[in-house]
Amino acid sequence: MNDFGASLATASHLIFNADAALLRIVGLSLAVSGSACVFAALFGLAGSAALAVGRFPGQRIVVLLLNTLLALPSVVVGLVVYLLLSRAGPLGELGLLFTPPAMVIAQTILALPLVAALTRQLVADALRGSGDQLRSMGAGPMTRAALVLVHDRWSLLTLLLTAFGRAISEVGAVMIVGGNIDGVTRVMTTTIALETSKGDLPLALALGIVLLLVVGAINVLIALVQRLSKEGR
Amino acid sequence: MSEAGPLIELREASVRYRDVTALDGVSLRVGRGQRIALIGSNGSGKTTLLRTLHGLQRCDAGERIVHADVPQAMVFQRPFLLRLSAWSNMLIALWLAGVPARERIDRARDALRRVGLLEQRTRPARALSGGQQQRLALARAWSVLPQLLFLDEPTASLDPAAKQEVEDLVMEFAAEGMTVVMSTHNLGQAKRLATDVVYLEGGRLIAALPTERFFTERLPDAAARFLKGETTWQ
Numbered sequence: 001m002n003d004f005g006a007s008l009a010t011a012s013h014l015i016f017n018a019d020a021a022l023l024r025i026v027g028l029s030l031a032v033s034g035s036a037c038v039f040a041a042l043f044g045l046a047g048s049a050a051l052a053v054g055r056f057p058g059q060r061i062v063v064l065l066l067n068t069l070l071a072l073p074s075v076v077v078g079l080v081v082y083l084l085l086s087r088a089g090p091l092g093e094l095g096l097l098f099t100p101p102a103m104v105i106a107q108t109i110l111a112l113p114l115v116a117a118l119t120r121q122l123v124a125d126a127l128r129g130s131g132d133q134l135r136s137m138g139a140g141p142m143t144r145a146a147l148v149l150v151h152d153r154w155s156l157l158t159l160l161l162t163a164f165g166r167a168i169s170e171v172g173a174v175m176i177v178g179g180n181i182d183g184v185t186r187v188m189t190t191t192i193a194l195e196t197s198k199g200d201l202p203l204a205l206a207l208g209i210v211l212l213l214v215v216g217a218i219n220v221l222i223a224l225v226q227r228l229s230k231e232g233r
Numbered sequence: 234m235s236e237a238g239p240l241i242e243l244r245e246a247s248v249r250y251r252d253v254t255a256l257d258g259v260s261l262r263v264g265r266g267q268r269i270a271l272i273g274s275n276g277s278g279k280t281t282l283l284r285t286l287h288g289l290q291r292c293d294a295g296e297r298i299v300h301a302d303v304p305q306a307m308v309f310q311r312p313f314l315l316r317l318s319a320w321s322n323m324l325i326a327l328w329l330a331g332v333p334a335r336e337r338i339d340r341a342r343d344a345l346r347r348v349g350l351l352e353q354r355t356r357p358a359r360a361l362s363g364g365q366q367q368r369l370a371l372a373r374a375w376s377v378l379p380q381l382l383f384l385d386e387p388t389a390s391l392d393p394a395a396k397q398e399v400e401d402l403v404m405e406f407a408a409e410g411m412t413v414v415m416s417t418h419n420l421g422q423a424k425r426l427a428t429d430v431v432y433l434e435g436g437r438l439i440a441a442l443p444t445e446r447f448f449t450e451r452l453p454d455a456a457a458r459f460l461k462g463e464t465t466w467q
Contacts, residue, residue, distance in 0.1 A: 130313035
């Protein structure tokens, strides 16, 4: 308990004094996970909208596969991206392994199924009630999908915040493809794992508190978004 | 049915949803300037007939013939309004209809003024009352200048005042020469608004007559029972 109390005091000191190392780690975490969510949104929204409105052979299998990928373990994503980016891998020449871009790629792959599967469901459900009316007004398939995404924009934002929460709190993928290099690829979760294993609890605890604060802020944002959604009907 | 220059015609049209026959060999011609009321009990095929005439639903058998390719619009029983302002809903409808950008503002303003919602244009569309939402849907349809307007039970679940407002608007549109095909459960409304009445039962067209004759002449038994308010599904 004393150790915990001392760690907590040191953690508070690091946070309130805006420790440079702490800020760097937090900044990189936010940048990596934020970028991953932007890419997941770019690919996921367009792809899932097309999947919701299109009709093609094997569509059900694609949807099933996408839903299965919701449970994709982060270490498996890390391993696959590692194999792709390693020197002997097909993308080895890019020299991305153990760099922040590699971490962004891994987290994008991790967040993509979540964004795509839930957006597809959102669009499909919305079009069940409104598709004919939008078609009657002259909207083509992708325009219908885009309009229901505008219509359900608050739900979409909640979904993207959830994807960000998943990305920023995972450790397996970024540990494998980032290598946890000090000052280069060290993010909150990998630092917590490393410092805990070294027995340096104050920094680990400080980062744990910051991570909880970030996740807490995301939850507050989600609650605000849901409130706005209800006010806007 | 009273004859006029035909716009759209169904010949022996049938529509099936899996093992349910929603329309069964229906032939109907919609003439320019007509106001046709489709009546019948729930599940009689009114909405499917509207959707088929409008082109939203394909015929599984028979055919839909477009005699004159005129602008059309449809107002649904529960209109889908985007979670945006009434004004944005209007502009999007005009954009979807291919109206040039420079005309959209004037057309949207005219349509909202027409239905008495210009002052409400900045309000979220879904925060409007049921009657106002239906009037907004009518404005949205009217703004694209349709010559053929389909209305699917446009006054269902509205209070009497809102119902009257919507009926007045439909009559105004019709007075301008717009052809109207509407489904309704309300026989009084059919009597007030329609030039012709079509009675459907079990997806089949049982009777189609000018309104005056429909309510005065001897009808097939099923239609006569419906007019008397008796159940038709026994």
